[in-house]
Amino acid sequence: MSSASSAVSDSGQSVTSTLWRSADFRRLWLGQTASQLGEHASLVIVPLLAVLTLDVDPGQLGVLRAVGQAPLLLLSLLVGAWVDRWRGRTVMVLADLGRTLVLGGAAAAAVIGGLGLPTLLVVAFAVGTLSVFFDVAYQAFLVRMLPRDRLLRGNSAIEGSRSAAQIGGPALGGALVSLLSAPIAAASNALLFAWSFVSIARIRHREAIPEHVGRPARLWRRIHEGLRFVVADTSLRTICLASAAFQFSFAAVMTAYLIFLTRGLHLPGGAVGLVLAATGPGALVGSLLAARLPSRFGYGAVLVSAAVIGDGVLLFVPALHGPPAVTIPLLIAVNFGYGTFGQLVNVTVMAVRQAVTPDRMQGRAAATITFVGMGLTPLGSLLGGFLAGELGLRTAILVAGAGMMLSPLLMGLSPLARLGRELPLPEGG
Template sequence: MTTPRASEVSVRPLVRTRSFVAFWTGQGISQLGVQLGQLALPVLAVSLLGAGEMDLGVLNAASMAAFLIVGLPAGAWVDRWLKRGTMIRADLVRMTAMSAVPLLWWAGALQMWHLYVVAAVVGVATVFFDVAYQSYIPLLVQRAQVADANGKLEATAQVARMGGPALGGFLLTLVSAPVLFAAEAGGYLASALCLGRVRDSEKRPERTAGSSLWAEIREGAVFVARHPLIRRVVACTALSNLFSSVLWVLMPLVILRELALGPVGLGVMMSIGAIGGLLGAPAGPRLARFVGEGPLLPLGLLLAGAGMLLFPAALAVGGGPLALVLLSIGEFGVSFGVLVYNVMQVSMRQRVCPPRLLGRMNASIRCVVWGVMPIGSLLGGVLGEQLGVAPALWISVVGTLLGVVPVAIGPFFRMRMLPDAEAE
């Protein structure tokens, strides 16, 4: 007798699951606030505080450094703690830190180093939130619903990314940038309140007698290093993130300074790009039925790399509507490709990993794939100052395309279905 795959078992629709809907709602509101803050941050730094290439590099590095510094122990700690409580505490810390920006601005005391500190604090809290978040989905929904849940959450995030920058660009014509930081703080508060309404059956894991923090960290890292598919995904994502960080740290300067498109232009590009992500998140499972789950990983990132080619092309145009069109199309392609890739690879990781290792598995991966981003951000600042913005963009694009190699030459093109835990 053949045992049916988890995906073939009848399950209750997610939209009728009260706890998932509460979780989903909180994340949607939080993502909208994050998008308002992310638009306001470069505008505040470049237009109001006069930040240059290296300033933006340090700012982006400060926001990502926590994944490299505390990423691994965070995974072990999260596996010892209740995931929902961890996310609530992280949201409250982020709310408090973001609230400091408008207060300092209104007091006339805001400086760049304040932004560095706020970015670092928010980064640390985000490490704990994200590790708990990715580890919580398989505990909140049934295994067969993991991909569907990730698709819904990513699609909602893309709606926020679509509407948030456009709304933020409009608001910046009426209010100063620091006001939008208050909106981001409000989003974190909404997330914490909605998480408080979620009910689950998670119990605090029992610790093995004599186990140490570093032994638990090592167990998660060894699982990642030894899994043949996850190992390739980590290498690919890390290389892509390293080189794409060079581009993203320079894009505010490209749009606000080099092309003089202003905050509205930046918001329009981000919003149109988010449409690509909105379509890409639910498209992943559907496309998998035609081309297979495995091939979507390299194909998604190749599409993203092709979209990035339009960014230096827009800079070569020299401004105006054509430059904005090229930037928007490029952002659309990047978002679509990255979301297709992310939904498939994250769902695979969640399915194949034993539940007790989820936090450490996610933390080990984040430590590598996000830990390279502060290095890429600083590299972007250095390349932008030493070589100029245009050469730095081309280096970023070529490096990102080369990052696809680990999944392009592996077994993924031959895999119609990515494995479940039962197949391990």
């Protein structure tokens, strides 16, 4: 290693070491990690609560999942602009408190037999809305808390835990349902939000009050700037389209998949949790691979190939038949593979997005990609319920799984596929 490279490495290690010595950063990281785990675990626990406790049909489950995902479509862009004018710590604390109370109340109602589908729909929408506020607020707060020379390392650490939680959270939700009943799993999930509340409430950083320029025209102008920036950048535009294709189809797959496990393969609740939990170890392996493979084989090659394998492995699910002793190991293998390569895609996409986006646009670019990428998930969930009711569970999973393959196809036909071993710079940078 050259002396210049050694100096850069030592400097990076020094920044990272100083970052983790900050008590406020550790509290933010711990709180954000607990919140993200709770948020993504609830995406499994709440539907399983409906399936195992209320015996809902595919159409009803599709509606429930769509209602919980609707805030992503309805609120992401507005919340992204609103949070710029509020204290991020306050928003996060209130969002955590709200989710703790809502999920805790739902768990209590389920235990005493007072939980119905209308109440669960309200719970799903409330948790989804509060999650949108938290997710946008922590990104804004990080920029206000850290000096610029620590921002890249801090953002990488925070976003890395979020990416892991996207796959590890459902695994945790499955594990909780496996070890506990669905209502007790919901109560345990509420404790994650309580943990986040306590951790973030202890942050001592004195956050400046953002400037209140309340004219609606300025709010919409900022939203428009974020949309225009993402659309104009080829890499970000492709990420948006590929993410939208994946999230729409994956939402349809999961709606049918959760019912298929219990009613198609006749797995007990504990086995369902065990199967879903297999994505967790896979996500850990994917994170380790993401630290090495892109710099060795190129970001584009890793991104496209991992998406093909991770999405394609779910196409094997409809072919599974037989007793639980046969299907459970195969399902664990499928979910482990999806977790591994799905996490590899998540981390690689995150690195590319951050690299091509200037600092001043990071928040709005993230909100725009969330809006476009996740905004179609309510419609995907409704489609999954419809397909399962009309075509059957196996056909619904096969059709929706085939739709997921549009994501690697879009990336493979774009300049993203040609990215080399080094991350690109922002356009004009």
